[in-house]
Amino acid sequence: MFVKHDLSMSRLRGQGYDGASNMRGELNGFKKLVLDVNPYAFYVHCFAHQLQLVVVAVVMGVLAVSDFFGHTNKIVNMVSASCKRKDVLLQKYHDNLVVQLEHGEILSGKEQHQEISLARPDDTLWGSHHKTLIRFYQMWDSVVEVLHGISLDGADADDRGLASGLMINMESFEFVLILHLMLRVLGLTNDLSQALQQKDQNIVCAINMIVSVKSLLQKLRDDGWQPLLISTTNFCAARNIIVPNMDDNILARGYPRRSRKMVTCLHHYKVTIFNEVLDRNIAEMNNHLSETSTRLLKCIACLDPRDSFSNFGHDKLVELANIYSIDFSSQERYLLTDQLNIYIDVMKRSDEFLACDSLSSLALKLVQSRQHLVFPLVYRLIRLALTLLVATASLERVFSAMNIIKMDLRNKMGDDWLNDLMVCFVEREIFAKISDNQIMIHFHALKSRRGHLPPQTRVHYAITS
Known part of the structure; x- marks a missing residue:
């Protein structure tokens, strides 16, 4: 590909993948092959994929949460198994909304209380767990009524028994507690x-957001139990769900009764579930997103212009130039020290630069004010920082678009034609701004043609006697 487009591997400065072993393998992965050719093509694991790995690890690692999502999947499958059940669910939801509106429990308004349906969670689909739980929370009463109807009038005994068991699990304090907890945790992540899936995301913003989410998760871990318990208790009280006494003893989860391993309800719900979920979430974020603390990304974070360039670090930026020593000669690295001192002084004295809130806006402002010519070495550092990808969501969308363009009816499409169509589809926002006349004029100028593009407007003359 590099040879075809006349590109040089020596100019490659970054590589990012979704974490597949054949791409990021330390011994035989594509990352290793690229680094063998060019050691300055630093690898950054897609942050969005790492975050999804965190969610999946928490779901699969905590027994109570894994059991919760197992029941959630079964409930979604049960109430959505047929068009008839879906219609019943939507009708129940509509009827409940009407009752709530009549009693003044909710307010009507534009784009409020739209028709919704339950969504199935998927480990490979970003955000699907959160979407499922939101819908579940909104349609709680309707789902319970549908399960109750199936338990009474199901087609066979298996369906009736399964619906009855799911309804019992659903109307338990533990299920409601985990629902509220995961709504808060997944809401943050x-x-x-x-944000990480945005097309113009950069490393500095990504690092700051990850730090903020970690801080909020820790705050939820320290101070979030009591508000969670209150909201869960209120939810249960409104639906006649039994709320256990937190001082009562119950059998510890995962132990047989003969072991007589007893714990208090408070210990079970707070320590075994609440603390475990948040501790594991924080630990998994530190493990999977460990690259945020690497030498390279710490240096790049010093370029962040937000908060009046509060993250600026002179020594770190000099270190960044040493990391990319192939782009900076020894003399330029020596000159960079003084240029950084002048640069930060000028930036802090200028209101237009203090207003920058991202690395990309800073780069744009430098070019517009022609300051990139005054501080060429600093601008080179900023360009290198903007080169590295923090997420491959845009690339994932490209692969999804390929299935739209190259379908069964167009499976004989050549590579060149496919590439051209892919460019038009992926960058459709840019092409939408180009008028048809401009395209026809360019096409007509490629070679001589019989007709004229765009068609010239004919002038009609009226003949009068």
């Missing part, structure tokens, strides 16, 4: 996931 889902916002981060959506």
Whole structure:
């Protein structure tokens, strides 16, 4: 590919993948092959994929949460097994909304209380767990009514028994507690996931967001139990779900009764579930997102212009130039020290630069004010920082678009034609701004043609006597 497009591997400065072993393998992965040719093509694991790995690890690692999502999947499958059940669910949801509106429990308004349906969670689909739980919370009463109806009038005994068991599990304090807990935890990580999937995301912003989410998770771990318990208790009280006494003893989860391993309800719900989920979440974020603390990314974070360049670090930026020593000669690295001192002084004295809130906006402002010519070495550092990808969500969307363009009816499409169509589809926002006349004029100028593009407007003359 590099040879075809006349590109040089020596100019490669970064590589990012979704974490597949054949791509990021330390011994035989594609990353290793690239680094053997060019050691300056630093690898950054897609942050969005790492975050999804965190969510999956928490779901599969905590027994109570794994059991919760297992029941959630079964409930979704049960109430969505047929068009008839889906219609019943939507009708129940509609009827409940009407009752709540009549009693003034909710307010009506534009784009409020739209028709929704349950969504199935998927480990490989970013944000699907959070979406499922939100819908589950909104349609709780309707789902319970549908399960109750199936338990009474199901087609066979298996369906009736399964629906009855799922309804019992659903209307338990533990199920409601985990629902509220995961809504809060996934709410934080889902916002981060959506931000990381933005097309113009850069490393500095990604690092700051990850640090913020870690801080919020730790705050939830320290101070979030009591508010969670109150909201769960209120939810249960409104639906006649039994709330256990937190001082009562119960059998420890995972132990047989003959072991007589007893714990208090408070210990079970707070330590075994609440603390375990948050501790594992924080630990997994530190493990999977460990690259945020590496030498390279710490140096790049010093370029962040937010908060009046509060993250600026002179020594770290000199170190960054040493990391990319192939792009900076020994003389330039020596000159960079003084240039950084002048640069930060000028930046802090200028209101227009203090208003920058991202690395990309800073680079744009430097070019617009022609300051990139005054501080060429600093601008080179910023360009290198903007080169590295923090997420491959845009690339994932490209692969998804390929399935739209090259379908069964167009499976004989050649590579060149496919590439051209892919460019038009992926960059459709840019192509939408180009007028048809411009395209036809360019096409007509490629070679001489019989007709004229765009067609010239004919002038009609009226003949009068």
